[in-house]
Amino acid sequence: MKLYDLDLSGNCYKVRLLASFIHTPLNIIPVDFMQGEHKGEKLMQLNPWGEIPIFEDEDVVLRDAQAILVYLANKYGGEAWWPSEAYLQAEVMQWLSVASNEIQHGPNMARLIKKFGLPGDHAQCIANSNKILTLIDNHLSKNYWLAANRPTIADCAIYPYISVAYEGDVEIVQYTNINAWMLRLEQLPGYISMPGNSPTDNVCDS
Amino acid sequence: MKLYDLDLSGNCYKVRLLASFIHTPLNIIPVDFMQGEHKGEKLMQLNPWGEIPIFEDEDVVLRDAQAILVYLANKYGGEAWWPSEAYLQAEVMQWLSVASNEIQHGPNMARLIKKFGLPGDHAQCIANSNKILTLIDNHLSKNYWLAANRPTIADCAIYPYISVAYEGDVEIVQYTNINAWMLRLEQLPGYISMPGNSPTDNVCDS
Structure with missing residues (x-):
């Protein structure tokens, strides 16, 4: 593949x-x-x-x-990451839509503008980001994982652009439930980082 | 339900x-x-x-x-509208993402601005619309349906905002493959219209 x-x-x-x-x-x-x-x-x-x-x-x-x-x-x-049962699959699907829409037009776009110089309205992206991050944080105040009470492709779709949101000047420190969820995901067996969300990326700052 | x-x-x-x-x-x-x-x-x-x-x-x-x-x-x-096989399901999924992202930020948003007075950059929505409509039209030049060689939820997710795109001043007459596809969908048993895409909506114009 x-x-x-x-x-x-x-x-x-x-x-x-x-x-x-x-x-x-x-x-x-x-x-x-x-x-x-x-x-x-x-x-x-x-x-x-x-x-x-x-x-x-x-x-x-x-x-x-x-x-x-x-x-x-x-x-x-297999069944673990993408449930076949109708409700659980639809629960995951809700988050795949969020990844395609709100995350794309929030933290992803903010980072494209700040880090890569793409044209766009950065202030609007920050506002979009805070709106969706607040909704996600509230959801995670009552849920360990985004959907189906377990790690699924919903988490794989939402986590990446939040984990590097700071590169677009999107603050996430105040979203305590999101931070706890990110830590849970980072502790799963098989987790790998990307440039920008790896512990080694901040070596120069220390 | x-x-x-x-x-x-x-x-x-x-x-x-x-x-x-x-x-x-x-x-x-x-x-x-x-x-x-x-x-x-x-x-x-x-x-x-x-x-x-x-x-x-x-x-x-x-x-x-x-x-x-x-x-x-x-x-x-059942299987017809949402295939369970991995590739066919992923083909449909590609279009569910397009519905959440490109259609939302193209014809849907153009209509929200023009018809309902929401704030937004209408010119940008027109540009977004033409970009995605061109991609869809090219795809439909080689395919009768958006995915899986049959009507699926991909078509149900993409058709609605294209069928009322004119309400957002998005021209679709030049997208001949899209127009042919819309006609095919409208001829399926069980098809229902919405306000704005129904033949009766234009009675006042005649």
Whole structure:
């Protein structure tokens, strides 16, 4: 299985994180994002959206991190990470929508503007971020995990951009339930970090 | 099964449309959106996001149209509308993400600004709309349905806001493959319209 990947992308990290949790090896193909390789002919054939991650498993080609999570969990993760029962699956699905919408237009976009210089309304992204982080924090005041009372692909989809939110000047220290949940996720067997959320990233600060 | 509903909401219509396709009766509870009933204590208890649709099926409470589609299709629609096979399910999932993100921030938002007076950058929404409509039109030049070679919840999630896109001044006449696909969907047994996409809505124009 191939993952066309950028190590700094939270969307690519979602896939790497789940694959690690479920012990599924990926053949990581680094994409030269800064040189626009994702907009080149080869990758545009695989994903006309011009985005990464792109995932290949023999004849299967998928774009969109949430869809790749569903595929990997369904095929290789078993019931644990993507429940088949209607209500539990819909509970997880609610959070996949949040990952596609509110997280994308909150902490993800704030980071793209601050860290990568993309155009956009940073103040609006901060406001969006605080709105969704407050909802998530309230939810986690009564729940250990986002859905189904256990770690699922909902957590894999939501955690990445929150874990590097500070790179977009989104403060998360006040969201105590989110911080406790992140710590729980980071202690799961198989957890891997990404650049920016790893303990080693702050070595220069100490 | 209860649906807290607004007839003018494309997100509520997604649920009504699928329920009609799969012959699943819903108890429709109209929400007084203009009076802010969705932000009132009762509905905020059911959905802290302060949005509709909200869906109840005995102890099950769900927000987010895409999650409700997954629930209904999984529980009442059978394999046809929400395939269980990993690749087909992930193909559908790609479009549920598009419904949550690109459609929301394209034709849906353009309509909210034009028809309902919400604040926002209408020109940006038009640009977003044309980008995603072009991608969808290209996809439909080689596919009869969005995913899995058959009508699925992908179509139920994407069709509604395109079918009323003109209300947000989003032109769709040039997207010939989209228009052909919409016609195919409208001819499926069980299809129901919403205000704005019904043949009777244009009576005053004739």
